[in-house]
Amino acid sequence: MAELDQEEMLTSAMIRAARGLLGLDQAGAAKLAGLSQRTISKLEAEDDLSSKDLRRRNALKAIRSGFEKAGIEFIFPDEKSGQGVRIKLASK
Structure with a gap:
């Protein structure tokens, strides 16, 4: 994983969206991340x-x-698009 910098900073909306895509509540997300x-x-x-x-x-x-x-794949803003969150395709 790349170091976090200002261009690749998670936002509150990205965290909520990632939880939604995985069907997790906050407790499930906390367990996944090893946090409270x-x-x-x-x-x-x-x-x-x-x-x-x-x-x-x-x-x-x-x-x-x-x-x-x-x-989950996080998409960070660049000159062509804004932020986003999506599910990665499974590797074959």
Whole structure:
């Protein structure tokens, strides 16, 4: 997994969308990421998930890693498109 930088920062909406695609509630997402349900709830409720503090950066890395292992692909904004979340195709 790439290091988190400002261009590849998860947003609250991306976390909620990834949960929805996997059919997980906040407790299930927390288990997947190895975090508390309270942490997931707090992050989803925030408008700005900038990674200024180490605990937040580590939580976002854990969430991203857990969701990616479960088959989620995060799409980050570039000059052609905005952010998104999708399920990866299974490898053949």
